[in-house]
Amino acid sequence: MTRYIIRRLLGMIPLLLGVSFMVFALLNLVPGSPTDQFEFNPNIKPSDLERIRENLGLNAPWYQRYFIWLGNALQGDLGISFRNYVPVWTTIKSALPNTLVLSLAALLISIVFAIPVGVLSAVKRNSVFDRVTNIFATGFYSMPSIWLGMLMIILFSVKFQQWGLPSMPVSGVKDLRGGGDIWDRIVHLVMPAMTLALVSVAGWTRYIRSQMLEVVRQDYMRTADAKGLTKRVTIQRHAFKNAVLPLVTLIGLDIPNLFGGALIVENVFGYRGIGQVTIEALQSNDYSVAMATVMMLAFLTVLGNLIADVLYGVLDPRVRYD
Secondary structure, eight states: OOEEEHHHHHHHHHHHHHHHHHHHHHHHHHSOOOTTHHHHHSOOOOHHHHHHHHHHOOSSSSSHHHHHHHHHHTTTOOOOOOOOOOOHHHHHHHHHHHHHHHHHHHHHHHHHHHHHOOOOOHHHSSHHHHHHHOOOHHHHHHSSSHHHHHHHHHHIIIHHHHSSSSSOOOOSSOOTEEEOOOHHHHHHHHHHHHHHHHHHHHHHHHHHHHHHHHHHTTTHHHHHHTTTTHHHIIIIIHHHHHHHHHHHHHHHHHHHHHHHHHHHHHHHOOSHHHHHHHHHHHHOOOOHHHHHHHHHHHHHHHHHHHHHHHHHHHHHOOOOOO
């Protein structure tokens, strides 16, 4: 196992280098520049604009700037934001905790709802509960997060307020009028977290259901029934334990998807996190911030794959990594 982990960690290095090169090339080859904001300012002369480009290091070819960026990044220097001229790490540090809270809350909601609903749907196969669950799972899984978020704002914020019911806040991390306590942050977190989690709940529910239906057809399940064990015992001790193991891999692969989904959800709800910072950086051609956030997502993706594979080998004694 140790040798396998070391090999995977070493394999991450060329993979992340390749991703960083492609992302840097795409950001720099698309139309636009960080100095576009100054081009239509009548108070800035062409010579001033050229001096700004030189000070920002934008006069060099993009591939030379990539190696400069890479060398600085390996030393822990992510550069300066071209948008507000503060260190990139300062920008990320102020937004990262909000994204972590949002993603972890969505992950917990997904686990808490998906596992019991998926198991119960398999146990009550072809029942009314199973059919209704499949309908809702298919609907939420196929619904874009941006559309789902808008529907939740219309229902739980706008309509609830019109109906005289307690309404949810539309946007923000906390109430700017003196809010900021734990309860205020939880209230602002509910709708973004539910929007981000519902897609995972829908997918995981159907996955657990299919795994449970496959497990209950195995020979050892018929043996357990022949021994006189109750259905509850066979489901809890045998079926559920074996059916839930593949979910570990699915959760590991979905962790980066939660952070990726935050790119959309945070902007729908005005939730100040890495997603909103990334969109603002892309809109303003802020290469330094965009590179840092995209590479963070790439690192989480490969790390999630590694964690899922390792946990699967730990939980299932039949799996061995040479």
